[in-house]
Amino acid sequence: MRTILFIIPNPPYYRGGVETVCRQIIRNLCSEFEIEIYTTSRKIKTPVSTEWEGISMNIFPIIIGHFFSPSLIRYLKRNSKKYDLIHVHNYSTLLPLQTIICTDKNVPIVLNSHFHEKGSNSINKILRLFFDQTIGKIVVKSIKYSIFVSKTEKKHFLKKFGIFKKQKSKIIYNGVAIEEFRERKPLFTENIIILFVGRLEKYKNIHYVIESLQYLPKEYLFVILGKGPFKYQLMKKAEEINVTNRIRILTSLGNFQVQTWFKTASIVINLSEIESFGLTVIESLAAGKSCIVNPKTESFQEINQLFPGNLSFFSPKEENTLKLAQLIIQGAKKDSRDLNLDEFSWDVIASCYADFYHQIINNTKNK
Numbered sequence: 001m002r003t004i005l006f007i008i009p010n011p012p013y014y015r016g017g018v019e020t021v022c023r024q025i026i027r028n029l030c031s032e033f034e035i036e037i038y039t040t041s042r043k044i045k046t047p048v049s050t051e052w053e054g055i056s057m058n059i060f061p062i063i064i065g066h067f068f069s070p071s072l073i074r075y076l077k078r079n080s081k082k083y084d085l086i087h088v089h090n091y092s093t094l095l096p097l098q099t100i101i102c103t104d105k106n107v108p109i110v111l112n113s114h115f116h117e118k119g120s121n122s123i124n125k126i127l128r129l130f131f132d133q134t135i136g137k138i139v140v141k142s143i144k145y146s147i148f149v150s151k152t153e154k155k156h157f158l159k160k161f162g163i164f165k166k167q168k169s170k171i172i173y174n175g176v177a178i179e180e181f182r183e184r185k186p187l188f189t190e191n192i193i194i195l196f197v198g199r200l201e202k203y204k205n206i207h208y209v210i211e212s213l214q215y216l217p218k219e220y221l222f223v224i225l226g227k228g229p230f231k232y233q234l235m236k237k238a239e240e241i242n243v244t245n246r247i248r249i250l251t252s253l254g255n256f257q258v259q260t261w262f263k264t265a266s267i268v269i270n271l272s273e274i275e276s277f278g279l280t281v282i283e284s285l286a287a288g289k290s291c292i293v294n295p296k297t298e299s300f301q302e303i304n305q306l307f308p309g310n311l312s313f314f315s316p317k318e319e320n321t322l323k324l325a326q327l328i329i330q331g332a333k334k335d336s337r338d339l340n341l342d343e344f345s346w347d348v349i350a351s352c353y354a355d356f357y358h359q360i361i362n363n364t365k366n367k
Helices: 017-029 070-082 095-102 122-142 151-160 162-166 178-183 206-215 231-240 255-264 279-286 298-306 321-332 346-366
Strands: 003-007 034-041 048-052 055-061 085-089 109-112 145-148 168-171 192-197 220-225 247-250 267-270 290-293 311-313
Touching (some): 003 070, 017 085, 017 346, 034 070, 055 070, 070 095, 085 346, 145 346, 168 346, 192 206, 192 279, 206 321, 220 255, 267 321, 279 290, 290 298, 290 321, 298 311, 311 321
Parallel strands (some): 034 055, 109 145, 192 220
Antiparallel strands (some): 048 055
């Protein structure tokens, strides 16, 4: 049995896009491969060896910087030869660079970049320019294999780093826990629920949904599942237009609870300007819900091409929030739909990863 090492920023039980992908892929591949996990934490001072769902997991402390861990570096240098393939996640952290520096030259490395074409705010945009021109170039020149979660992500990556045209890459969409969504039952509520799931950042454009509440009947309630630095500004906006009592922000929910809220919602909204794929959009479709998205975000247009007619569009920078309120009312009235999402089930997605792993390992062994 081949041994695969996953190097990921946070443990797979965390709630987040990258963590969800890793969690589901690992679960679906552990019967075909021997899998180990290296991950990091700011909450520990020394490395911790443990298990997650019976899988060996080493957690390393972050010292400084964006997931920089000297103990991970030392451990990987000593142990990289034991792996048939190393799969590292998240281009915009220091994990890919550390992996490249420490891995034996005969062990292939696969990068899942989860790439965003720009930073999420003005400071991050400046930092990204520096990162891309220094660390990013080193990573891209060194990595031979890459997985992208959408055509949009690959397009933006190639636009930034043309060198990747010479590398071996594969597009594998993110999946969705179809059966779990089918099993979930909605909560009882007399309200009409508008749902947002994700990190509270300005680029997510959640404040436009809050503004639209002033044009909606009182029974419309906006439920936000997530946390982030933009929470204060969101609540300040809610206070200004007197809709605070119509907003619920819930954090630290497990997957069961999040899926239940998807089934409870009448409509889901994701107006983000930056997405490599848009996992919550697929999740809304799996829950049978209408979804309003930002038409300027290319990955949402890509999903719309896969499932035409199932998304509505609102451009935050070009349309007023009265229009958004009207779209919310229209979408909330639509009946639940049962789309065929079988090709997005995690077992199908994981099999695509497995095929790519075998191809890479066989090519490496034959050299």
